[in-house]
Amino acid sequence: MKAIEMIDIVKVYPNGIVANKGVNFEVEEGEIHALVGENGAGKTTLMKILFGIEQPTSGEIRIFEKEVHIHSPHDAIAKGIGMVHQHFMLVPSFTVAENIVLGMEPKKGFSIDMDEAVKIVEEASKRYGLEVPPTERVLDLPVGIKQRIEILKALVRGAKILILDEPTAVLTPQETEELFVALKNLAKKGMTIIFISHKLKEVKEISDRVTVLRDGKTMGTFLTKDVSEEDISRLMVGRDVELVIERPEPKPGKIVLEVKNLNYFREDGVQVLKNVSFALREGEILGVAGVEGNGQRELVEILTGLRFGAIGSVRLLGEEILGYDAYTLRRKKIAHIPEDRVEKGAALKASIAENLISDRYYKEPFSKRLLLFPRKVIEYAKKAIKDFSIKTDSPLTPVGMLSGGNMQKVVVAREFTAGAKLLIADQPTRGIDVGSTEFVRKELIKVRDEGVAVLLVSADLQEILQLSDRIIVMYKGEIVGYFDKNEGLTEEELGYYMLGVKRHDENKIKEAFAL
Amino acid sequence: MRNKMVLFEVVRTALTIAIALLLGYLILIFATDDPNTAFKWFIYGPISRLRRFVELLNRATPLIFTGLAVSIVFQAEIFNIGAEGQLFFGAVAATFAALYFPQIPFLHVIIVLIFAMAAGGLWAAVPAYMKAKWNASELVSSLMMNYVAFYLGLYIINYHMRDVNAGFLVSYKFPRTAWLPRLLRRYNLYPGIFIALGFAILVWFFLYRTKYGYELRMVGKNKEFARFSGIKVENVIIYSQIISGMVAGLAGAVEIMGLYKRFVWQMTPGYGFDGIIVALLARNNPLAVIPAAFLVAYMRTGALIMGRMTGIAPEIVMMLQAIIILLITAEAFLSFWKKRIIEKAAMEQEEKK
Numbered sequence: 001m002k003a004i005e006m007i008d009i010v011k012v013y014p015n016g017i018v019a020n021k022g023v024n025f026e027v028e029e030g031e032i033h034a035l036v037g038e039n040g041a042g043k044t045t046l047m048k049i050l051f052g053i054e055q056p057t058s059g060e061i062r063i064f065e066k067e068v069h070i071h072s073p074h075d076a077i078a079k080g081i082g083m084v085h086q087h088f089m090l091v092p093s094f095t096v097a098e099n100i101v102l103g104m105e106p107k108k109g110f111s112i113d114m115d116e117a118v119k120i121v122e123e124a125s126k127r128y129g130l131e132v133p134p135t136e137r138v139l140d141l142p143v144g145i146k147q148r149i150e151i152l153k154a155l156v157r158g159a160k161i162l163i164l165d166e167p168t169a170v171l172t173p174q175e176t177e178e179l180f181v182a183l184k185n186l187a188k189k190g191m192t193i194i195f196i197s198h199k200l201k202e203v204k205e206i207s208d209r210v211t212v213l214r215d216g217k218t219m220g221t222f223l224t225k226d227v228s229e230e231d232i233s234r235l236m237v238g239r240d241v242e243l244v245i246e247r248p249e250p251k252p253g254k255i256v257l258e259v260k261n262l263n264y265f266r267e268d269g270v271q272v273l274k275n276v277s278f279a280l281r282e283g284e285i286l287g288v289a290g291v292e293g294n295g296q297r298e299l300v301e302i303l304t305g306l307r308f309g310a311i312g313s314v315r316l317l318g319e320e321i322l323g324y325d326a327y328t329l330r331r332k333k334i335a336h337i338p339e340d341r342v343e344k345g346a347a348l349k350a351s352i353a354e355n356l357i358s359d360r361y362y363k364e365p366f367s368k369r370l371l372l373f374p375r376k377v378i379e380y381a382k383k384a385i386k387d388f389s390i391k392t393d394s395p396l397t398p399v400g401m402l403s404g405g406n407m408q409k410v411v412v413a414r415e416f417t418a419g420a421k422l423l424i425a426d427q428p429t430r431g432i433d434v435g436s437t438e439f440v441r442k443e444l445i446k447v448r449d450e451g452v453a454v455l456l457v458s459a460d461l462q463e464i465l466q467l468s469d470r471i472i473v474m475y476k477g478e479i480v481g482y483f484d485k486n487e488g489l490t491e492e493e494l495g496y497y498m499l500g501v502k503r504h505d506e507n508k509i510k511e512a513f514a515l
Numbered sequence: 516m517r518n519k520m521v522l523f524e525v526v527r528t529a530l531t532i533a534i535a536l537l538l539g540y541l542i543l544i545f546a547t548d549d550p551n552t553a554f555k556w557f558i559y560g561p562i563s564r565l566r567r568f569v570e571l572l573n574r575a576t577p578l579i580f581t582g583l584a585v586s587i588v589f590q591a592e593i594f595n596i597g598a599e600g601q602l603f604f605g606a607v608a609a610t611f612a613a614l615y616f617p618q619i620p621f622l623h624v625i626i627v628l629i630f631a632m633a634a635g636g637l638w639a640a641v642p643a644y645m646k647a648k649w650n651a652s653e654l655v656s657s658l659m660m661n662y663v664a665f666y667l668g669l670y671i672i673n674y675h676m677r678d679v680n681a682g683f684l685v686s687y688k689f690p691r692t693a694w695l696p697r698l699l700r701r702y703n704l705y706p707g708i709f710i711a712l713g714f715a716i717l718v719w720f721f722l723y724r725t726k727y728g729y730e731l732r733m734v735g736k737n738k739e740f741a742r743f744s745g746i747k748v749e750n751v752i753i754y755s756q757i758i759s760g761m762v763a764g765l766a767g768a769v770e771i772m773g774l775y776k777r778f779v780w781q782m783t784p785g786y787g788f789d790g791i792i793v794a795l796l797a798r799n800n801p802l803a804v805i806p807a808a809f810l811v812a813y814m815r816t817g818a819l820i821m822g823r824m825t826g827i828a829p830e831i832v833m834m835l836q837a838i839i840i841l842l843i844t845a846e847a848f849l850s851f852w853k854k855r856i857i858e859k860a861a862m863e864q865e866e867k868k
């Protein structure tokens with residue numbers, strides 16, 4: 001039986017962008033179906049239509065071979081559709097059980113029957129093979145668990161069709177493996193799963209069939225075993241994509257950044273950085289591996305002047321810069337691709353052009369004395385849009401109307417062209433397609449070879465291994481592993497350090513600083 | 516596509532006004548036996564005589580200033596609603612400068628205007644500083660400052676500059692060198708409206724053609740982003756309020772220099788709050804402030820003329836005004852139609868490809 005048929009779906013957004021141009025999409029009951037395509041191809045839009053967040057301009061939807069109109073997520077849930085968004089929508093201060101039963105709480109009088117809630121969760125947890133700690137608060141749980149909670153949330157609401165929008169972007173290989181085992185299990189029980197990812201290796205591994213979208217149109221649906229990664233990316237992009245990136249030997253120069261005994265206590269007293277020490281030279285890439293939430297975010301914010309109150313020493317080309325604000329550090333030529341493009345990296349209501357000059361608007365040719373020259377700004381933006389292949393029809397489009405990956409490209413375009421001495425790249429390719437990932441990675445190597453010191457923070461181990469000349473691994477605010485080159489290092493091996501299973505001895509870790 | 520959207524906005528505004536007028540007419544039916552005459556004066560009154568048209572221009576003038584002032588802070592997402600106090604205090608400072616500074620032709624006017632701007636800016640700086648220093652809500656502190664401006668201003672005027680020979684509580688008359696002179700012999704047209712139009716262009720230029728304007732807008736669009744990019748957000752928060760205060764300070768000064776030639780207010784004139792309405796209608800765009808101020812001034816003038824000619828209370832217009840503002844600012848009004856225009860245009864474009 002066909003679980004989903006979306007026929008001739010057209011979606012025109014209020015700004016006139018046609019995100020889906022007659023998409024046909026069919027999913028069989030009980031299969032794992034991958035949906036792939038470049039940034040802005042219309043994947044999220046199609047899924048939002050299926051989940052009732054957006055309304056199609058025209059087209060027909062059938063669920064289990066019955067024609068339906070889905071007006072809201074509420075509707076979608078009633079029809080057995082569940083969606084796990086890329087950014088989790090959990091209440092951090094609630095327990096796991098509270099989150100899962102949110103909005104459908106079992107009642108005892110006027111209050112929530114907590115015992116019953118826990119029972120529901122435990123049962124579901126066992127039935128679907130997704131282990132979670134029902135009474136713990138979500139706040140402190142690792143991302144992998146949070147994701148399971150999201151999936152359970154959909155399942156206890158009776159989902160028979162599960163949509164996962166880029167679920168693995170933030171997971172370690174081990175967590176990804178566990179997720180895949182669970183998903184395969186669910187599929188065996190008859191669950192229909194739609195899986196969106198830019199990681200083709202995962203698509204190959206997990207899916208039964210794959211549908212490729214390009215520019216709002218269906219390029220075809222294939223049995224996954226019949227197509228290779230190269231085939232898929234060619235279909236997506238329309239050209240051959242290099243999945244392996246050349247990394248010539250680094251030629252490191254003088255030391256640019258020295259971090260020594262950096263300690264930081266969060267407002268609530270928790271120590272999130274413990275004696276972090278490392279050094280970074282021009283012309284090399286230092287990879288910072290780690291599961292999200294092990295101090296990387298705080299480290300990056302301290303180094304870029306967005307977080308204050310750390311103890312220790314940070315030197316940029318010999319000058320002590322700890323405690324300087326972003327204004328000063330930007331002028332000392334630190335560029336920063338932030339982990340969060342929506343909150344920090346971009347102003348969604350401002351145009352692409354305005355976003356591209358936010359760190360250099362006061363310099364020529366954009367400005368002279370008081371004046372700003374919009375024509376110069378737009379000219380410049382047009383070029384950047386072309387150079388970084390940002391998908392849009394005008395530099396005046398607000399960034400908020402771009403697809404996730406294209407927003408990231410705007411941020412990347414700005415920071416790569418900042419003329420920096422130190423580039424701090426925090427998850428630079430999160431959520432961008434294979435073609436653009438290739439582009440960004442090549443660009444990182446290019447700026448490295450031009451003598452920029454690059455600090456690469458990433459949860460994507462493939463990325464860390466592909467690009468880094470040296471690697472540090474962070475776990476619970478400490479550096480627990482140091483690799484002075486990455487030959488022969490595997491994702492699995494790194495994963496053990498990231499999960500705190502293995503750690504190097506003190507002397508090895510000290511080498512990260514002593515160059 | 517862009518042209519179609521502009522056309523859409525124009526049609527939508529026109530339709531909004533038509534609907535509001537229709538409602539206004541319905542209200543008049545209940546308020547009077549002769550709604551036609553009343554309605555005629557309301558609509559036609561402000562343009563029926565040159566004198567009345569001048570009245571309209573003069574009424575629009577302070578609204579343009581305060582509309583601009585509010586637009587500036589709103590663009591920075593700062594809710595300083597102290598324009599009322601700033602203009603009141605600006606007028607007091609203008610009175611001081613007009614009465615006590617040397618009466619050098621032309622220069623005197625400039626000095627008075629500068630005083631008004633400085634006073635308005637100073638007044639706005641207080642909530643700005645309190646916000647930057649102690650994170651005090653500018654909404655509350657600017658509102659409080661309105662009261663302080665009012666009572667302090669009245670005190671200064673009544674105890675130090677009051678003309679005891681005049682029958683009312685007013686200041687001494689300004690010397691001629693501090694007047695904004697009449698431009699037409701028989702009509703009370705003074706250059707205020709031109710200064711206001713000039714400032715609209717100036718503020719537009721500031722916001723869209725200078726780097727400080729850019730900073731201000733980016734802070735308004737996303738403060739974290741601005742900070743991340745290396746913009747000194749605290750500075751922007753302060754200077755945007757000061758500049759706004761300077762513009763607001765002019766609203767009162769220009770009016771008293773042109774219309775009354777002395778300080779006459781024993782109540783705050785309300786232009787500061789009208790400025791919020793104007794800025795809302797104009798969506799904080801300095802150039803759109805001009806028609807928005809005219810629209811509000813037109814309704815007020817029409818209502819007053821209607822009142823004069825028929826005896827209907829001008830307060831009726833407050834209702835109309837509220838309806839128009841609601842309809843214009845309601846994004847959803849006629850949005851189905853907008854959607855259809857966009858969809859059609861987009862699909863046509865697709866087919867061309």
Ligand SMILES: Nc1ncnc2c1ncn2[C@@H]1O[C@H](COP(=O)(O)OP(=O)(O)OP(=O)(O)O)[C@@H](O)[C@H]1O
Binds near residue numbers: 015018041044403431
């Ligand atoms: N709310 C919106 N308003 C206007 N246009 C939008 C909106 N959301 C998406 N778009 C546009 O629709 C197109 C498809 O976007 P969509 O988010 O579906 O892409 P995607 O395939 O999920 O891409 P990504 O891999 O980057 O997440 C893009 O060109 C985007 O700019």
Ligand SMILES: [Mg+2]
Binds near residue numbers: 044045405
């Ligand atoms: Mg997407």
